[in-house]
Amino acid sequence: MKKVLLSTSALLLLAGACTPDKPNGSNTGNTPINNPEKAFTVDVDPSTFEITAIHDGKEETISKAREAEAVENFEETNKLISWTYPESELEIEIHQEDKFIDVSITSLAGEGIENEVSFPYVAGEQLILPIGEGKRIPKDDQDWKTHLDHEMDMNDSFTMPLYGSEKDDYSILYLPENTFNNTIAYDTEDDIEFNITHEYPTINDNKTYNTRIYVAENDPVDWATIYKNELLESDNFTTLAEKAKYVPDIEKLYGAPHIYFWNDQYLDDHSVDWKKLKKKVDDPIFAWVATLIDEHSEDSGDEFIQVLESLNDEEYVTPFQKTAILNGLNFAIQLEEFYDAAVFPDGKAPNDNQNEQERYATNKSLLASVLKEAVSPVEDWGKETSTEVLKDMKKEGIDRAWVGLPNWVNGLMQPDMVKYAEDAGYLVAPYDSYHSIHETPDISWNTATFKDPALFEEATITKKDGEHVTGFLGRGRKLNPTLSLPSVKDRVEGVLAGGIQFNSWFMDTDATGEIYDDYSPTHLTTQEEDWTARLERMEYLAKEHGLVVGAEGGNDFASEVIAFAHGIETPVIKWGDPDMRENADSEYFVGNYYSPTGGIPERYSKAVPIKEEYKAIYTDPTYSIPLYKLVYNDSVITTHQWEWDSLKIEGLETERKINEYLYNIPPMYHLDANSWEDKKETITTNYQTWSAFHEEAVQQPMTDFRVLSDDRLVQSTTYGESLTVIANFSDQDFQDDDRTIRANSAVIIDGNHEVKIE
CATH class of the missing domain: 1.10.506 (GTPase Activation - p120GAP; domain 1)
Known part of the structure; x- marks a missing residue:
């Protein structure tokens, strides 16, 4: 039974006869911009749930067929088609809206009965995935086939609820209404394809799963524009300028490199x-x-x-x-x-x-x-290795910086250092975490220590099978965020009680998407409630204490609260590789967490090469697309995860520097007194150009992205109306009209002014 269903022809008026206008740079970042969606009709086969889009006479698959199933209660109108699967206990509704179709799947299973559905099944010439900044993955790429060898949680893997596929003539874009309880299963036997399975947990009363589906050009600018317009129309987009109205110090991030500063020897x-x-x-x-x-x-x-x-x-x-x-x-x-x-x-x-x-x-x-x-x-204790280093940074021209301390203790032990940093115009923040909780207090892991001893038994997360979720590195348990806020307030207010001049705060894991259903009988918690509680505690820091809040990850559910994020641009690279994590004799070993001298631990200071098979996944610019920046450039400042700072990957220092200009990424460094002397010239020379560029670029939306060469190694980005970066990642010079972009270099073009980056 195959039915022709629904036309989105109303889009012809909205999209300018199906020819999208590119953003012209005039948008301020908080109003919808031109609509790039395409008019299309769809065919649907209810028995197999196969959906096909038809645009301009050309058909492309929206969701591949699954095993046929009996259909009941089939109904069709010009705006809606619906049916039920009695065996699977699911009700399907496909709605026509002005700009998209909405696929709504409701579980009809009785109370206390779990259910799930697989939709959509996505394939194409290239996959469009919001992994980190964004990836465009060819269907037959062997490195990605190897990497995508296991199921992934959508919240943990995707930084935005936006994914899709490029087809021969146009792309299909999917926007799930929420990403809770969604698992991604990749099929890499032939071409790379994937299937989304949505679970309906017994503890969640929401039994409906919605996905909006669009047709657009094969262009990341269009994909990001569609999603950003949805955010704007639903009033779910907040610029840095708007956040700065209640946290003015956010403006200190503009032009600021991110520096983790190590000073663990208070008496040195x-x-x-x-x-x-x-x-x-x-x-x-x-x-x-x-x-x-x-x-x-x-x-x-x-x-x-x-x-x-x-x-x-x-x-x-x-x-x-x-x-x-x-x-x-x-x-x-x-x-x-x-x-x-x-x-x-x-x-x-x-x-x-x-x-x-x-x-x-x-x-x-x-x-x-x-x-x-x-x-x-x-x-004077520790002054030479703390305050004096910051003074020299200021003397060398570093006028702005975000300075992150590895713990609040580092600041409380040396409040004069924190005061100097604040007086110098820097942001200075402690690292904090409410991820793990240990049964026995341990000052060497004080973020996992809480005053209330009952929390370990009464406020930790339990899986379906009754086992507790273990904490980081297998120690302790994970604290339920919905029960954490009193402890957050107790800790933060205790840290600030002595007048320490922290003006920023860094929250570990809170924006990574690592969220849970908690099946503990006394505090059943859904993923959505977990998510909401994380936002609540970050909002408390910003609005109650006026702190510039940042978090690990940067997943966009936190975008209206956080000002900066560590991990979007370079995430943790291949956590499970023993050569990188266990084999100390390997050239790829990233180093240990502990520094016996109180300086930078080897894990953050030691430069190591990256294995060839990981380059496509983490560093190769030919796969990268700035989906996140095209949406959030003027809303969230994003940089690397602290384990992979700007100088960590041996042999890719120049490539990563060029990329930091192309994508408007703050450079990140780990510094102590000794490494500052070693890296001073590198940091200060780059700062002279980068800081002014970032200060201008970050206050505008990214309005364009282009691939300028067939090998995808020459790319350009535009911020606002006229600030453009052209990056050449190849080993050959590139001719752009009358301009030569040297190999392994970039050029900033701001009106008639140009600056070369090499």
Whole structure:
């Protein structure tokens, strides 16, 4: 039974006789722009759920046929066709709207019965997928066949609810109404194709799954325009300028590179007179620190004492000895239990109600009271490796920067550094996370430690089978976001209680799309409720405290709240590859998380090559399309995930720099005192050009994207009316009219002004 169904011919008036106008740059970013949708009719075969689009006399498949199934209750009008599948207990409705067709699938299964549906089944010459910034994947590409070898959760894999396929003559674009409970299964046996399976969980009362389907040109500008227009028409798009009305410091992001700054040695080598310290090794403070290490960490206090005792055997103190002693002391001064009257006879006892910042100040003073002349004044501790580095950055011309600290403790230990950063015009933020929760408190993983001990049993996520979802790296459990807000407020207000001048905040995982259904009987939670709770806690940071909020990932469900995102441009590369994560002898090993010296951990500082088979997936510009930037350039500032900063991939430094101009991406760096000296010239030279470019580009929508060469290695982007970047990723010069774009370079064109990037 095959029926001709529905015409979207009303689109002829909207789309200018099916010839879309390209954005002309006059759009401000918050009003709909020209409609690129195509008029089309569709054929549908209800028994197999096959749907075919017909545009300009040419047919293309919207959804491939599945196994035939009995049909009941078939009805057809000029605006609607509907039927039911009695065996699958599903009701199908296909509606004609002005700009699209809407496919609505409702589960008819009884209460407490799970159900699912597979739709659509997508194929084409190229797949259009919002993986990271966006990918255009040829149907027969072998690297992508290898990569797409497992099922993927849509929220976790796609940064926007937009996917599709390029056909011979036009493209089919799919916009699911929501992405909850959607699994993507790829078929790579022949060509790459994929099927979306939507689950109707028993805990979710919403039993309808909707997908809007459009026909458009084979052009990413059109695809992004269709989606952005939907956002604008439903008032779900917020520009950075609009966000800055309630968080003015957002404007400090314009032209700012993103810098993770490492300063874990609060008492550092510069602040210790080691000759005088050697004379104090018998002081009770050191035995006390050893006891605290034994009681509150996985390290050994005996080893700390052994290093101290070995000082008498050496004429000078070795770097290893210095590091071990400083690590022990810096660990101890973080503890609430640090004060002991017998150990600190001249020290002032802490107040009962002191906040965290006051505790660290008290503990540093207590330590100074016994080390005396062996250490510099407390206010100078760590200054050489923190505040002085930021001062030199400012002196070298870095007028704007987002400075991320690996933990709020780094700021509370050195509030003068944070104050200097804020006074210098920088944004300075702690890393924070409400992802994992551990049963036993651990100051070395304080983001997984919460004051309320009941949370571990009463507020963690349970799977259908009754097992708890484990936390990061297999430790602990995952905290249910709907039960987290009191703890968020308690932590944030506790961190800020001492007046620390953080003006930004970074939330780990909150915009990655890693969301859950929670089947815990006492707090059943749907994915949508999980999602909403993450937004609520980020909105609390922005609107209650005026902080510039960023998050890992950047999935667009968070776009109205966050100002910046880490992970859209370069995500974590191949998490499961043992050569990268386990085999320390491999040239691809990314490094360990821990730095014994308190500087940058090797995982973030060590440059490594990328395996050839991963380049197509993560770095090859021929597959990339700026879907996200075409929608959100002036709404969310996006850069790399912190594990893969601008200089991490050996041999691709220039290519990634060019791409940062093409896509208007802030460069990201990991810095400490030593690496700043090594990278200073590279960073400051690039900053002189990049900062001014970004400040202009980020306040306008991306209005165009073009591929200028057959091999797709020469591309251009346009921001607003006239700011254009042409990037040549090839090893051959490229002639663009009367302009030569040198190999492995880019050019910025702003009216009559041009700047070369090499």
